[in-house]
Amino acid sequence: MTKQLFHSDPMIRTFDTIIQAISPDRLVVALEATAFYPGGGGQPADGGTIAAVAVVEITRDNDGTIRHHLDCPLPENLNVGDTVMGEINWPHRWEYMQQHTGQHLLSAVLMKEAGANTVSVHQGEKVTTIEVDRANLNDTAIQRVEEVAQRVIAEKRLVRSFQIDSGELGRYSLRRPTGRTGIVRLVEIQDFDIVACGGVHLEDTAEVQLVKTVGVESIRGNLRLAFLIGQRALADYGTKHRNITAAAELFSTRPEQVPLRVTAMQEEVQQLHRTVRLQNRRIAELLLRQPEDPAGVRRYDNEPEDLFTALVEVAAEDPLSRVALVNTRRDTGSIHWAIVFGEGENTSPFPQKVLREKLLKPLDARGGGRPPLWRGVVAADKLEAFIAGFLKILQEEQALSH
Numbered sequence: 001m002t003k004q005l006f007h008s009d010p011m012i013r014t015f016d017t018i019i020q021a022i023s024p025d026r027l028v029v030a031l032e033a034t035a036f037y038p039g040g041g042g043q044p045a046d047g048g049t050i051a052a053v054a055v056v057e058i059t060r061d062n063d064g065t066i067r068h069h070l071d072c073p074l075p076e077n078l079n080v081g082d083t084v085m086g087e088i089n090w091p092h093r094w095e096y097m098q099q100h101t102g103q104h105l106l107s108a109v110l111m112k113e114a115g116a117n118t119v120s121v122h123q124g125e126k127v128t129t130i131e132v133d134r135a136n137l138n139d140t141a142i143q144r145v146e147e148v149a150q151r152v153i154a155e156k157r158l159v160r161s162f163q164i165d166s167g168e169l170g171r172y173s174l175r176r177p178t179g180r181t182g183i184v185r186l187v188e189i190q191d192f193d194i195v196a197c198g199g200v201h202l203e204d205t206a207e208v209q210l211v212k213t214v215g216v217e218s219i220r221g222n223l224r225l226a227f228l229i230g231q232r233a234l235a236d237y238g239t240k241h242r243n244i245t246a247a248a249e250l251f252s253t254r255p256e257q258v259p260l261r262v263t264a265m266q267e268e269v270q271q272l273h274r275t276v277r278l279q280n281r282r283i284a285e286l287l288l289r290q291p292e293d294p295a296g297v298r299r300y301d302n303e304p305e306d307l308f309t310a311l312v313e314v315a316a317e318d319p320l321s322r323v324a325l326v327n328t329r330r331d332t333g334s335i336h337w338a339i340v341f342g343e344g345e346n347t348s349p350f351p352q353k354v355l356r357e358k359l360l361k362p363l364d365a366r367g368g369g370r371p372p373l374w375r376g377v378v379a380a381d382k383l384e385a386f387i388a389g390f391l392k393i394l395q396e397e398q399a400l401s402h
Contacts, residue, residue, distance in 0.1 A: 001063060001064035001065060002020075002030065002031060002032070002033065002064060002065050002066040003032060004033075005033050005034060006034070006035050006036065006037040006046070006200050007161065007185070007200070009035070010097065010200045010201060010202075010203075012035045012088070013035075013087065013088050014035075014085060014086065014087045015034075015035045015085070015086050016083055016084070016085050016086075017032050017033045017083065017086065018031065018032040018033075018081060018082070018083055018084075019031060019032075019078065019080050019081065019082050019083075020065075020080065021080060022074060022078075022079070022080060025073065026070075026073035026074045026076075027072075027073055027074075028067050028069050029050060029067070029068045029070065030066065031050075031066070031068065031084070031086070034066050034068070035088055036048060036066065036086065036088065037199075038058040038059065038060045038066055039058065040199065041100070041197055041198055042103070042121045042122055042123045042199075043096050043099070043100045044096060044123065045057070045058045046058065046089060047088075047089040047092055048086065048087050048088040049086070049087050050068055050070065050074070050084055050085075050086045050087075051074060051075060051078055051084045051085065053070045053071070053072060053073075053075070054070065054072075055069065055070060055071075056069055057069035093200070094231075095230065095231060095232070096200075097200055097201055097202050097207075098207065098208055098229055098230030098231065098232075099123040099128045099229050099230065099232075100123060100199045100200065100201055101189075101201045101202040101205070101208055102128065102229035102230060103121050103123065103128055103130060104159075104189060104193060104201070105149055105152060105153070105189060105192075105193065105205060105208060105211070106130060106145065106149055106227060106229075107121070107130055107175065107193075107195075108189065108192055108193035109145050109148045109149045110130065110132055110145055110225075111175060112148070113141070113145055113148055114132075114134065114137055114141050114144070114145060115134070116132035116133065116134040116137065116223070117132060117133045117176070118130055118131070118132055118175075118176065119132060119133055119222055126232075127214060127215070127226040127228060127232075128226070128227050128228075129224050129225065129226050130224070130225050131219060131222050131223070131224045131225075132222060132223050132224075133222055134222065134223050135218070135221060135223065136218075136223065137216070137223060142213050142216065146211060146212065146213060149211050150210070150211065152189070153205045153208050153210070153211070154206070155205065156205060156206035157189050157190040157191065157192055157204060157205045158189075158190040158204050159187065159189055159190070159201050159202055159204055159205065160187075160188050160190070161186065161187045161188070161201065162185070162186055162188075163183050163185050163186070164183070164184055164186060165182070165184070166180060166181045166182055166183075166184050169184065172186065172194055174186075174194055174195055174196060175193055175194065175195045176195050176196070178195075178196035184196050185198055187199070187201055189205060208229065208230055209230045209231070209233070209234060210228075210229070210230065210233040211227055211229050211233060212227065212228045212236070212237075213225060213226070213227055214226050214227065214228050214236075244258055276306065277310070280306050280307045280310035281310050281314060283307060283310070284310040284311040284313075284314045285314055288314055288315060294391065296322060296324065296390070296391055297323065297324050297326070297390070298311070298315075298323060298325045299326055299328075300325070300326065300327040300328070301327070301328050302327070302328055305336070308325070308327045308336060308338075311325055311338075312325055312338040312340070312373065312375065315338075315340045316340050316342070316373045318342055318344075319342040319344025319347070319372075320342050320344045320347065321341070321372070322341055322342065322394055322397070323340050324337060324338070324339050324340075324387065324390045325337065325338045325339075326383065326386070326387065328380065328383070333380050334379060334380055335377065335378045335379070335380055335382070335383050335386065336375075336377055337375065337377070337378060337386065338374065338375045339373070339375075339390065340372055340373055341371065341372050341397075342372050343372050349371070350371035350372060351393065351397060352371070352374075354396075354397075355374060358389065358392075359386070359389045359390060359393060360376070362389070363378055363379075363382045363385055363386055364378075364379070364382075365377070365382070365386065366378070
């Protein structure tokens with residue numbers, strides 16, 4: 001069984017130890033003692049180096065032997081019985097000790113303040129999530145959880161781990177019951193939380209630094225809350241502070257006034273959109289007074305999409321309209337088209353099947369709609385064929401109506 005330095009001294013960064021076994025390809029090494037945490041309880045395994053060779057994976061045998069998988073063979077001058085130095089990827093270890101300890105704290109607060117028991121946890125690369133057995137928590141409850149957690153962080157409560165025999169578990173009020181037997185490792189936040197756990201944790205709550213809720217979603221009838229913890233939360237605060245400061249400079253206002261300025265700008269933009277729509281409609285009404293050329297077709301060249309839409313909508317309001325509108329778009333090299341067959345009194349039904357089979361399908365034109373309007377796109381080199389096909393259908397429809 002490998003001696004677990006990550007439990008006896010979780011703050012250790014480098015260590016010297018004796019090689020116990022080397023695989024034939026020299027890519028897997030077992031050591032007498034190791035500070036490399038093999039992962040578990042939602043906390044990922046450590047990374048780092050052994051004899052300056054990168055460790056890419058860590059596994060644990062049933063007998064407790066921890067094996068270190070290397071990205072290239074161990075140097076030939078090192079053999080079983082030799083002493084080697086291991087070095088932990090400390091930024092990675094520190095980040096996940098913050099995540100794990102912060103998760104313990106948050107789970108304890110969720111239970112104490114909201115009656116929400118932790119169902120599962122995941123310490124991801126961006127956020128740590130905690131699923132709880134509650135269908136909902138309001139904003140006030142979530143804010144209370146953050147406030148209490150932050151208070152406990154400020155109180156710098158000690159975090160300690162110790163081992164007991166499972167027969168002694170009745171002496172402790174565990175937040176979450178455990179079915180483990182034999183030797184059980186407990187992790188305690190001083191006078192606040194105690195739970196069975198095999199992970200690696202900080203020395204006190206102050207090292208958690210900061211927690212912030214960044215997401216809440218329903219899952220399987222429960223709630224899953226996403227948190228930024230420690231350096232992640234501080235980095236997020238820094239990014240958002242820079243962004244809001246930049247926005248304030250753009251608006252020539254104070255940071256706290258940015259939301260009001262954004263709201264005012266949204267209202268201005270909405271009003272501008274209404275004005276543009278009204279102007280496009282007026283322009284469309286004027287353009288539609290011009291004669292069709294040829295009869296039944298209106299051609300436009302590179303008109304803005306908003307104006308073309310206004311032309312189509314105004315044309316579709318005439319119950320006697322029988323017209324195809326086409327707009328050449330130079331930016332896409334295609335033709336935007338619309339076909340209007342008004343459904344006024346004594347007019348024939350919209351010829352959907354005829355248009356699909358005799359016009360759109362032969363020209364590989366995309367589009368669709370519902371009476372009295374169809375819209376779509378056709379390749380630019382098929383413009384004349386599209387117009388000719390439509391005029392033929394229009395003539396046939398007119399002949400039938402007479």
